[in-house]
Amino acid sequence: MSHPSGILGALGASPLKRLSQNFLTSPHWVDKLTDSVASIDADEIWEIGPGLGALTDSLLKKAKAPVRLFEFDKKLAANLTALHPEIPMELGDVLEADFENVASGRRIAVLSNLPYHLSSPILFKFLESPVRWQGFVLTFQREYGERLTAKPKSKDYGSLSVVFQWHFDCERVGIIPPGAFFPAPKIDSMALRLKLKNPEVPQDLSVVVRTAFRYRRKTLANCFRGFVPREELAKALEPLGFSVQARPEEIAPDQYLTLARALAPWFPKLSGGGNQEPA
Numbered sequence: 605m606s607h608p609s610g611i612l613g614a615l616g617a618s619p620l621k622r623l624s625q626n627f628l629t630s631p632h633w634v635d636k637l638t639d640s641v642a643s644i645d646a647d648e649i650w651e652i653g654p655g656l657g658a659l660t661d662s663l664l665k666k667a668k669a670p671v672r673l674f675e676f677d678k679k680l681a682a683n684l685t686a687l688h689p690e691i692p693m694e695l696g697d698v699l700e701a702d703f704e705n706v707a708s709g710r711r712i713a714v715l716s717n718l719p720y721h722l723s724s725p726i727l728f729k730f731l732e733s734p735v736r737w738q739g740f741v742l743t744f745q746r747e748y749g750e751r752l753t754a755k756p757k758s759k760d761y762g763s764l765s766v767v768f769q770w771h772f773d774c775e776r777v778g779i780i781p782p783g784a785f786f787p788a789p790k791i792d793s794m795a796l797r798l799k800l801k802n803p804e805v806p807q808d809l810s811v812v813v814r815t816a817f818r819y820r821r822k823t824l825a826n827c828f829r830g831f832v833p834r835e836e837l838a839k840a841l842e843p844l845g846f847s848v849q850a851r852p853e854e855i856a857p858d859q860y861l862t863l864a865r866a867l868a869p870w871f872p873k874l875s876g877g878g879n880q881e882p883a
Contacts (some may be wrong), residue, residue: 750793
């Protein structure tokens, strides 16, 4: 594997911080990530942000399905097209890409070392696109990945954890150290393999989660005060094994859906007052 500094020098380019360009240099992680996505049964594999093609070269050797690339950087895209003219290239901002039109009914798997500053926008763009997603292998900033996959009663567990785990079945591929990239970021990365299970979050679940996590360190009695009568909240929590003195981080994602359904009579009131950004 050629070092990115040499390739970039030959192209008259340099890593762009504004694009979060950190190029993977570890053969171990190249193999691990491409093995993970190549095993997904799909009609086409999309690599988003291929950069200098470290993952692309490996993916082409392993994938049973055709590969398509999405790249924002025109110079890097031109280099990859010269190396692999047979691979379709979607040039431009991935947040503006028409995924549904590009997929054209095909079943899609995705591989991407996501730009850290665009992790959430890209993740939710996947969810908003009616594509037949078969699976994702994505790399996030470790701290963000910890929040996505956090379990109840842990310090990282919050509204993002609940909503993400409602959408996806998830397994950790591993923690990627800074030295696996050039230039080396200041933080670890986390690779996750995701399978979409629920494209949409029920509105009542979304509202109840936002309301509960407005004050994550307060009791549920305080979080829902003014929205749901205390005795009704107690009645809704009892089958879940919790009292109104429980805290939001104790409730598991599937339990939040049960709670939301039990609180349906107060849903209009919650919708009106529970729309603050959760903690």
